[in-house]
Amino acid sequence: MAKLKLEHVTKRYDDQGETVTAVDDMNLDIDHGEFICFVGPSGCGKSTTMETVAGLTIPTEGKVYIGDRDVTNLPPKDRGIAMVFQNIALFPHMDVYDNISFGLRLRDYPTDEIDRRVERAADIVQLEGMLGRMPEEMSGGQRQRVAIARAIVREPDVFLMDEPLANLDAKLKVHMRTELQRLHKELDTTIIYVTHDQEEAMTLSDRIAVLNSGSLQQIAPPLTCYNEPDNLFVAGFIGSPSMNFVEGTVESDAIVTKNFSLAFDPASVDGVGVGDSVTIGIRPEDIYPGGLRGEIADHSALIDARTDILEPMGDEIFAYMLLGEGETSMSQEQASSDQLLVSIDPDSDITEDEDVQVVIDRGNVHLFDTASGEALTHTLEAAWSGDEVTESEAESDD
C-alpha cells in the first residue's frame, strides 16, 4: 500500500543573505487511495511541499516516506511518482504517443507493454485517435488530458498534481474537475493535488490540507474544515464568500462587540474567561433577516443594520450590511466590525439602503481567540439569559 508520510519536513532557502522558510516542520500522514488537496494562498509553501514529495526539492530537514520507503534522498525518477504540472509541460518536440510513453521508454519497457498502457491511458482520458498529434495542434483541455495520461501510464504509487487546472478556462475547469473525480475512482491511487482554489479543494478531496506561511493549519475532510475550522486562517480561507469576523470581548453573560452582543456563558467553553478578546466568526448563510427568526432553533437577539450593496447571484443574494454608524465600505475584504455579509433568499424584496434587522444562528457561531487565532468553539451554547433554550448542539454536530 502506498501511504505517504512527511516527517518534520522543513525547507529553507537562502535569498540574498536572508533565510526564507518555505516549509516549516510539516507533518502529514496520508493513506493509500486518498485524494488530498494542498490548499492555501500563493507563497504558502504548498508547491514546495509537493516538490519535496516529487524529489524536485530536497528538504533541509525531515523525511519523506512513500509506502515504507524513505525516499527523502531519492531522485524523482526512483520514487514511484507521476506528476501533472500547472503549465502542462508537454514536450513540444514529441507527439502525443511519445509524450505519454516517455517515462516508460526511459525504463525500457517492452514495446507491446508500452502500447497496451498508452492505449488504456488514452482510453481513460478519452484521447483515442489523437496519439499522432503534436501538442501545438491540441486545445488546452486536450493537452491537459495528455499530461494526465502521461502520469497514468506510469501506474505510480502517488499522483502529484500541481494546479493542473489553473490555466484552463472556467467552463473547462469544472468539466475537468469531474473528470478527475472519475479518474480517482477508477485508478484507486493516492493523489496529492495542489491548488489555491478552495472550491476545487472542497469538491475534489477526501481531505484538505490548508497551508499558510509554510506551516500546516489543518488537515481534515472538506466539511470539517468548513464547519469546524481549527483557526482564523482556515475559517477565512475556506468558504466563499468568506466568513464574517467581528471582534469582541467576553463579559460575564455575553460577548460584547461594538455594535451588538451575543448571550454567552464563559463557563461553557474551556479556556475562555471574562475579559478575553475573542473573534466571532459567522458565515453569511448563518445570518437571517429578523422576520425569519421563528424558523431558527437558537437565534440571537435582533441586530439593527442597514443594507449597503446587494449582489444577486441567482440562487441567493449577497447583502452587505452596515452596523451602527458604519460607513459605506468600498472593500469587500474589509475586516471592519461594522460590516456583515449576509446571504439572503433570492425571493426576498430587500433593497439597498434599507434599515433592517437580522438575527444570527447561534448554533453556527465560531469563536476564536483573537491573539492566537485558535478556535475555541463552533457553536454557542444557550446561556441562562432570556433566549429560549434549544438543541443547538445537535444541530451543529455533523
Added chain:
Amino acid sequence: MSAETGRESRRSGVLVDAMRWMENLSDTQYAYLLLIPVFVLLGVVALYPLLRTFELSLYATSLDLTSRGFVGIDNYVQLFTGGKNRFLPGGTTFLPQNLSLDAMLNSALVVTIIFAVVSVAFETLIGLGQALILDQDFYGRRWIRAAIIIPWAVPIVIQGMIFFLMFNSNVGFATPPLADLGLLAPTNTLNDTASATFIIIVADIWKTSAFMALLILAGLQSIDRGLYDVAKVAGASKWQQFKLITFPLILPTIGVAVLFRSVQAMRIYGIIDTVSSCTVVPSLSCMVVATFNTRVGTSAAIAFVTAAIIGAAVMGLIVWQGEDAI
C-alpha cells in the same frame, strides 16, 4: 508497491550510485560539477599558458630551459627602450624610432594600432551601411544577404590568397591603376611596407565588414517596427527616422561590435603572413610568432604586452561606451 518501483530496484551498481549522488547535489554543487570540463579545458589551454607566458617573460632567453636566468622585468624594459629590437625580424622596432611615417610603419606596436583603428572604423561604417540595406524588405533579400555575409566566412588563408593574387607583381591586375593614383608602390608592391599595410587593411575591411553588418543587423532587427509608424505619423523624414530612432537604438549594439572587433583586430597575423610577410608588415602577433622559437623571453614579453594592450583597450571602450557594452 507498484510495478514501477519493482522495476527500479532491479537496476543497481556503481553507475546508479553515481547518478544518485549527482542527483542529490545542491544546485551550487551541481553547477560546479558540470563546469569542471570547461574549467579543465580553459585552465589547460588558456589559464596555464597565460601564467606560463608571464613566467617566461621574466627569464632571459634560452630555448632548452636548462640555463634560464631570472631577469625580472628586464625583458619589458628592453622592449620599450629598444634593446630587444635587434631580435625582431627585418628592420622592425617595437616602439617607433622617430615620428616619420617610415619609422611608424616599422614599429610593431604602431602598425598594430593603426591597423586596428583604421580597419575597425571603416568596417563599422560599411557594416552599418550593409546592415541598413539588409534590414529592408525586398525581393531576393535572402540571396543578397548571403552574398554580403559570405566574405565573413572565407578562411583567412583564402582571403589572404585573394589579395595576394590581386596585387601580386606578376598577375595582380589591380596594382597599376592604384599605383597611378599614387596609393601603392608600382613595383614590388607586396614588399613595400606602406603599400602592403594599405592592402592588408583593405583585405580586412572586405572580410570583416560583413561580420559587423551581421552584428548590427541583429541589433536593427530587434527594433520595434511600431516606432517607425509613430515617427511617420509625426511627420519624420527617412533621415530623421534614422537619426532619432534607428541610430540611438543600435548604438549599444555598435558599441559591443566595435569592442569585439577591436579585440580581434589587435590579433592580426594570418592575413599578413599570407598576403605579404611579417618582416614587411610587423604586427605584435607577428613578432611573437617570429621570435618564439629563438627568443622565448622576448616573445613572451611581447605576447604579454599585446594581451595587456588589448585589456586596456577593452577597459577603455567599456568606460567610453558605458556599462551596456559588456
Added chain:
Amino acid sequence: MATATDNDNEGPLTRWVQSAIQNPEKVYRALFYVAMVFFLVTTLFPFYWLLVLAVTPSGRLLSGSFLPTIDLFGVSATFPLPVPKGFNPAAFVSVFEQVPFHLYMLNSFALAVTTTVIVIVVASLAGYVFGRLRFPGRAVLMLGILAVSYFPPAAFVIPLFQVFAGNAPITIPFTDFPLFTPPRLLNTPGSMVLPFSALFMPLSIFILTTFYGQIPDGLEDAARVEGTTRLGALFRVIMPLSAPGVATAAVLTFIAVYNEYFFSSIMATSTEAAKWSPIVGGILSYQTQYTTQYNLMAAASIVGVLPVVILVIVAQERIVSGLTSGALKE
C-alpha cells in the same frame, strides 16, 4: 513617371528629378539600389577575380594584361574589369593532383567537426549551469570566461607550443616542480583541437546560456519526474528544444575553426596533408612550392571556400537569429 503633360519636351532625367523632388521616397529607393549594387560588387568581385585567374590557361598567365584594351568607336580604352585570357578549367582538376588538396580539406573538416562536437558538449553543460541554475559565483565565472575570449592567441601560443612539442616536462608556473611530460602533439589533431576548443568555447557558452535559459522549468521537472536524471533532462529535453541555438553555435564554431589561421599554421609545423595540416597548409604549399601557378592558387581557393559558402547560404537565417538572441546580450 511624368506627372504633367507639359513635361513632354524635357528629357527623362529632368523628369525623374522633378518627380523625385515631389516624392523623396524615390530618391531613397534609388540610393538604396545604388548602395546595394555597390556592396554586391565589392563583396563578390574578389571571387570573380579568383575565377578569372583559375580558368586562364597557365601558359598565358604572365603574358599581357587581364584588363583588355578595347576599341570604342576608334578610341582605345582599358576595359575596367579583368577578363580571363582564354579558358581552361583544367586547373580545378590539377589542384588535387599537384598537392592532395582534398586531403587538406578533409583534415580541416575533421578538425572542425571534432572541435564542434567538443565545444557543443562542454558548452552545453556550461550553458545549462549558467542559464538554469542560480548559485554563488555565477556572474564572476561568466565574466572570467568572457575575459578568456578577449586574450589574443599569441598570449597562449608559446607555452602551448612547448607543451605540444613534448620534449620538456610541464612545470607548475613560477616553480621548477615538474608535473609530467606530455606526449608530442605537434602535427596531430590534438595540438589544434585543444586550442580551437578553448578559443571558440566562450561564444557557444553565451549562445547556449541564452537558449537553455528560455526553456520553462516545468519541462525539465516533468522530464525528471518521468524518469530522467538532471543531466538526462538536458540531453533529452532541453537540448532538442533548443535545437536552433545548438545549430547556431555549431555552425559558428565550425566556420570559426575552418577559418582559423594562427594555430593552424603554427601547430602543424609541416605542410604535409599526412601530418594533419589543414587547408592553411594546402593553400600555403601552393604559395611556397608552386610559386608561379597562380591559376592553381586561385582554383584551390575557390574549392576551399565552397564548403563555407554553401554553409552560409543554407544557415544564414540561423546565424543572424542566433546572433540576435544570443551573442549580443553579453
